[in-house]
Structures are given as structure tokens and as C-alpha cells.
Amino acid sequence: MEQETVKSKMNLTPADDLVDEVWGKKGTPERDAMEARLEEDLQAYFIGEAIKEARLKQNLTQEELGRRAGIKRTQICKLERGKSPMPLSTLSRVFKALGIATATLDLGIGGKIALW
Numbered sequence: 001m002e003q004e005t006v007k008s009k010m011n012l013t014p015a016d017d018l019v020d021e022v023w024g025k026k027g028t029p030e031r032d033a034m035e036a037r038l039e040e041d042l043q044a045y046f047i048g049e050a051i052k053e054a055r056l057k058q059n060l061t062q063e064e065l066g067r068r069a070g071i072k073r074t075q076i077c078k079l080e081r082g083k084s085p086m087p088l089s090t091l092s093r094v095f096k097a098l099g100i101a102t103a104t105l106d107l108g109i110g111g112k113i114a115l116w
Helices: 002-009 015-023 029-057 062-069 073-080 088-097
Strands: 104-106 112-114
16 A cells, blocks of 8 residues: 555656657657667667677687778777778678678669679
8 A cells, every 4th residue: 555655646757758858759850860860870780780790600809800801900899889880891891801792782662782
């Protein structure tokens, strides 16, 4: 019974209301920009995880992969954490160093194009 009293005194705010308050309502430029940044960050994370997984499967250190790709270990570290935007040419060198020789980009109705 004491717990019910505490709950009834709490003023809870739905998470959606907090998101709207901090980043703006859906459809506003601020919210659209935030959602675009989140999407970019998520994609960078997935790419980083794929690189890390492939590197670990080959028992390579970040240093070794960096040497193979011709970039610094710190760049590999940032890339794996999804913290560093890299040019496509650098990503290509990293993936090729991992033995991933081809990649395609699916443009939906625009078709698919080879990246390398």
C-alpha cells in the first residue's frame, strides 16, 4: 500500500514528450536534422562493427589492419567505433585489406552500383 502512495505522487512524463521537447516535434527541421544524424551514426556503427568482426575473424590487430590498408591504427580504432567519417576510398582500402574485394550500393529504384 505504501508503494501505491509513492507511485501516485510521482509525476511521470512519457518518453515521446521528452523527445519532442528536446529535439522538436516530428516533421520540424530540427527533428528531421536530429533523425538524419542518428541514422548516419547508426550506419557508421554498423560499418564499424562489420570491420571489427572481419578483423577479429582473421586474428588481426588494428595495427596490422592499418598497415595492410595503408592507414594509421588510430583511424582503424575510430572507424570501428563509428566515430570517424572516412572517405569512400579509405573504406575501400580497409575492406580490400580484409579480403572483401567488392561492394555494391543499393539505390532502390535507381538500381545498384559497384563501389569497388
